[in-house]
Amino acid sequence: MNTVTIMQLxxxxxxxxxxxxxxxxxxxxxHTPLMAATNAISGISLVASLVLAGANYGLLATLLGTxxxxxxxxxxxxxxxxxxxxxxxxxxxxxxxxxxxxxxxAKS
Amino acid sequence: MSxxxxxxxxxxxxxxxxxxxxxxGRPESARRGIQLAALGMAAAIAATLxxxxxxxxxxxxxxxxxxxxxxxxxxxxxxMTAMPQRIALSHAFGALAATLVGVGEYLHSLHLGELxxxxxxxLGFEVLLGGLTVTGSVMAxxxxxxxxPGRPITFRxxxxxxxxxxTIGVAAFAWLIVHPTSLSAAGLMLVISLCVGVLLVxxxxxxxxxxxxxxxxxxxGLAAVATGFAIDNNILIIAGALDGLSGLILSIAMSKxxxxxxSNVLFGAFGAAPTAATSGSSxxxxxxxxxxxxxxxxxxxxxxxVLVPGYGLAVAQAQHQARELANLIExxxxxxxxxxxxxxxxxxxxxxxxxxxxGVPYDKLVDMDDINERFRETDVVLVVGAxxxxxxxxxxxxxxxxxGMPILxxxxxxxxxxxxxxRGTGFSGIENDLFVDxxxxxxxxxxxxxxxxxxxxxxxx
Numbered sequence: 001m002n003t004v005t006i007m008q009l010x011x012x013x014x015x016x017x018x019x020x021x022x023x024x025x026x027x028x029x030x031h032t033p034l035m036a037a038t039n040a041i042s043g044i045s046l047v048a049s050l051v052l053a054g055a056n057y058g059l060l061a062t063l064l065g066t067x068x069x070x071x072x073x074x075x076x077x078x079x080x081x082x083x084x085x086x087x088x089x090x091x092x093x094x095x096x097x098x099x100x101x102x103x104x105x106a107k108s
Numbered sequence: 109m110s111x112x113x114x115x116x117x118x119x120x121x122x123x124x125x126x127x128x129x130x131x132x133g134r135p136e137s138a139r140r141g142i143q144l145a146a147l148g149m150a151a152a153i154a155a156t157l158x159x160x161x162x163x164x165x166x167x168x169x170x171x172x173x174x175x176x177x178x179x180x181x182x183x184x185x186x187x188m189t190a191m192p193q194r195i196a197l198s199h200a201f202g203a204l205a206a207t208l209v210g211v212g213e214y215l216h217s218l219h220l221g222e223l224x225x226x227x228x229x230x231l232g233f234e235v236l237l238g239g240l241t242v243t244g245s246v247m248a249x250x251x252x253x254x255x256x257p258g259r260p261i262t263f264r265x266x267x268x269x270x271x272x273x274x275t276i277g278v279a280a281f282a283w284l285i286v287h288p289t290s291l292s293a294a295g296l297m298l299v300i301s302l303c304v305g306v307l308l309v310x311x312x313x314x315x316x317x318x319x320x321x322x323x324x325x326x327x328x329g330l331a332a333v334a335t336g337f338a339i340d341n342n343i344l345i346i347a348g349a350l351d352g353l354s355g356l357i358l359s360i361a362m363s364k365x366x367x368x369x370x371s372n373v374l375f376g377a378f379g380a381a382p383t384a385a386t387s388g389s390s391x392x393x394x395x396x397x398x399x400x401x402x403x404x405x406x407x408x409x410x411x412x413x414v415l416v417p418g419y420g421l422a423v424a425q426a427q428h429q430a431r432e433l434a435n436l437i438e439x440x441x442x443x444x445x446x447x448x449x450x451x452x453x454x455x456x457x458x459x460x461x462x463x464x465x466x467g468v469p470y471d472k473l474v475d476m477d478d479i480n481e482r483f484r485e486t487d488v489v490l491v492v493g494a495x496x497x498x499x500x501x502x503x504x505x506x507x508x509x510x511x512g513m514p515i516l517x518x519x520x521x522x523x524x525x526x527x528x529x530x531r532g533t534g535f536s537g538i539e540n541d542l543f544v545d546x547x548x549x550x551x552x553x554x555x556x557x558x559x560x561x562x563x564x565x566x567x568x569x
Contacts, residue, residue, distance in 0.1 A: 004340060005226055011342050012333060015122075015349040022129045023354045028361070028450055028475050030132055031457030032191060034354055035325055037132060037142055039198050041125050042351035044149065045332050047118075047156040048209045048339055053171055054162030057216040064212040066171040071205040073175025074182060075198050076153075080146040081183025082194070086461055087139040089188075093469035 033086045040079025046072035110158045117155030118343035124148030125347055129354075135470050152343060188465045189422055192454040193252035196321055199328045200245035206331040207238030207298075213338060214294060223288040227338055232281045232297065234334035239301030240308065241327040247309035248320055252454060258314040270307045276300055318362045318455050326355025358456045365450035365476075367502075367513035395531070398549035400558060403490075403525050404565030410487035413437055414479065416447045416516055417459055420493020420529075420555060427466035429559035430492060434468065436566045445472055447479040447489075447516050449497035476516060483520035491518065491526040491542075493555050499540045524548045527558050 026034050049072050053065030124144050131141020162168070186194045210231050217223045250256035263269075277300035284293040312320050329352025336344030363369070407413050415430060434444040446468060452459040460473050474482070483489070491498055494516075501508035502515045518524050524547050531552070542548055551558055 001226065005337070008337055008340070008342065008345055012337075012345050012349055015346040016353055018126055019129070019350040019353040020357070022126060022133070023350070023357050025133045026129070027133070028448070028457055029460050029470060029473055030135065030138060031358060031361075032195075032455060032461045033138065033142075033457070034129075034132055035195055035322070035358065035456065036191075037128065037145070038325065038329070038351040038354045039195065039202065040142075041128070041145060041149070041347050042202050042329055042332050044121065044125075044152060044343055044347040045202065045205050045209065045335055047152060048335050048341060048344060049171070049205050050153070050156050050168055051159050051161050051339070052209055052212045052216075053167045054157075054159070054164060056163050057212065058219070061212040061216050062167050064208040066167040068205040068208040068212070069168060069171030070175040070178065071201040071208075073172050074179035075201050075205075076149060077176050077179030078182030079179075079198060080142065080149070081180065082186065083142050084139060084146075085184065086188070086464075087135070087142060089461070089464040090135045090138070090470045091464070091467075092136075093471050 030087075030090075033083055033090075036079060036083040036086060039075060040083055043072050043076035043079055046076055110160065114155045114159060115342075117151045118341075121148035121152040122343055122346045125350060129350060188461050189425070190253075191458060191461060192317060192321055193249045195455060196245045196249040196252060196324065199321070199324045200242050200249065203238045203241035203245065203324075203328045203331050206328070206335050207235055207242060209335055210234035210238060210338065211298070218289060218291070221289075225285065225288060228288040229285055230334050230338035232284055232294075234331055234338055235294075235298055236277065236281060236301045237327050237334060238331040239298055240305035241324050241331060243302045243305030244309045244320075244327075245305075245324050247306055248317065248324060251309070251312075251314065252317060260313040261310045266311060270304070273300060273307060274304055277304060314454070315451075316366070318451055318453070318458075319359050319366065319368070321455050322355050322359035322362055324355070326352050326359060329353070329355055361450060362456055365514060367510065395543050395550045396548070398525060398551050400551060400553075400561040401565050403549065403551050404562045405569050406523065406525070407433075407437055407442070407488050407490065407562070408440055408566045408569035410437075410442050412482075412486045412488075413442050413444045414447050414483065414486045414489045414518075414521065415444065416449075416489060416491045416494050416498060416518060417463065418449075418452055418492065418494025418497060419454065419459075420495075422453060422459070422462050422493075424493060424555040426492070426556040426559050427462050427468075429556055429563065431463065431466040431468050433559055433563045433566065434472070436563050440566070440569075445474050445479065445482070447476070447518075448473055449476050449494070449516055452494065452497060476514060480517050480520075483517055486521040487523065489518045489521045489524045491524065492559070493527070495540055498542055500542055500545075501540070504541075518542065519545060519547060522547070525551055527551045527553070527555055529554065 049065055049068035053062060053069045125148060128141040128145035131137040214231050251258050277297055280293045280297040284290055309320060329348045332348030333345050336348055437444050446463055448459050463473060464470060496510055498516050498518050500519055502510045502513040505511060526543060526548055528550060543550060
């Protein structure tokens with residue numbers, strides 16, 4: 001194995017560790033947005049698709065790359081939009097003060 | 109020079125991605141975090157356009173425009189109830205992109221005649237994982253969208269057959285590592301991995317989908333990691349590792365909530381159990397029924413009410429009526445919480461999103477562990493469209509197919525009202541002792557209609 005691969009294994013290990021620590025702390029409340037978000041983030045494979053589509057590797061490779069760009073782009077655009085849309089729905093309850101006034105209003 | 113700028117942009121993106129996941133730990137900070145991650149993504153994409161290997165932009169523009177046109181409706185117009193199939197579809201997209209890049213890079217290196225063994229190993233993993241995720245996710249999408257039959261499809265010697273197909277794929281991979289230029293081995297491996305994806309999801313029924321969707325999420329992430337190794341790209345390794353791990357963590361959480369062992373999940377050999385689920389507990393005793401009026405009175409004068417929503421609530425599209433009822437009870441001075449079982453819904457956290465969309469504040473949505481401690485102080489529990497997740501047999505009857513599954517202990521509460529369509533057994537065909545318990549009153553009828561009636565009665569009480 002060459003040094004580049006070794007370095008990549010280090011990156012993989014550390015990213016995995018940080019990811020595990022971070023993701024374990026996300027409450028079940030947000031597990032659907034989490035899945036949508038990681039989906040959008042893994043749309044980063046778009047950068048590999050871009051190189052394949054733009055490089056001059058012959059028609060077949062260019063076509064494969066173009067389809068890959070479309071797929072990854074759909075995930076990036078759709079993924080971030082839907083995650084944001086979902087997270088915008090999660091709202092805190094109105095402060096106790098307004099709740100109390102509603103309650104007294106209902107009783108009067 | 110441009111290479112350095114590209115790498116620095118990737119570094120920024122990696123930082124923002126991890127920061128976004130950290131921000132997802134709290135609902136208040138989550139949205140800002142994801143917006144910053146989108147910024148990081150934009151920076152990484154923009155920088156990549158200056159990559160030395162990119163010589164023409166026509167096809168990139170074509171692909172990007174098509175992708176954006178497909179992606180926009182997937183982000184803005186898909187209803188929250190359709191979230192599981194939408195996510196399954198995006199796993200398919202992500203994995204397809206990885207697979208195509210893998211095939212393209214392989215053909216290019218083959219053409220140049222400079223295939224290093226390390227690269228072939230990475231590309232092999234990429235195509236193997238990517239291929240099975242593509243077809244597996246398309247199958248999951250079909251089942252969730254009800255294009256394909258949702259029940260498990262099984263045949264004799266299924267596990268042996270699947271295993272031998274997988275073995276052929278692994279053998280082709282091994283052959284490819286020894287002979288990197290063998291195009292037929294590469295093609296065989298691709299075909300096999302596509303078949304494995306179909307075979308993996310065939311025997312899985314609708315209720316097991318949360319595990320499968322999470323597992324496919326994990327595979328899609330690992331395919332991205334392999335892409336990163338194949339083309340020497342650290343950001344792909346990092347983002348793929350995050351994606352793969354989050355899928356893994358979610359599938360472990362889901363399998364725990366359904367009481368399936370983790371090795372079961374890893375090899376996908378599950379889903380056939382419910383067909384043999386008729387024996388076991390036979391619920392003895394009579395169900396006692398309650399009228400909507402009486403049920404409403406009980407809730408209207410209760411201090412603590414807990415609603416237990418199940419997938420039946422989402423099927424009936426009754427989230428708004430449930431929120432309306434909760435608001436009316438709270439106006440009278442009662443406290444209402446929603447008890448969320450991890451597998452309520454068709455994907456991890458699905459029920460939370462559905463209720464948040466209906467306008468339920470997130471501090472009213474309580475996880476299983478927290479709410480189980482509160483049931484003792486609860487006056488009335490209203491179960492809407494949930495069955496297995498409140499079945500006491502999971503704790504008391506070792507013969508039951510769901511024995512050992514963690515449940516919401518609604519019988520700790522002072523009284524329970526169960527809303528149910530009819531007297532038969534539920535979705536899984538398992539008898540439920542809860543329905544005949546002396547604490548339980550049954551309210552029969554359509555969930556949406558009953559919730560509406562309850563709301564009107566609470567208002568008038």
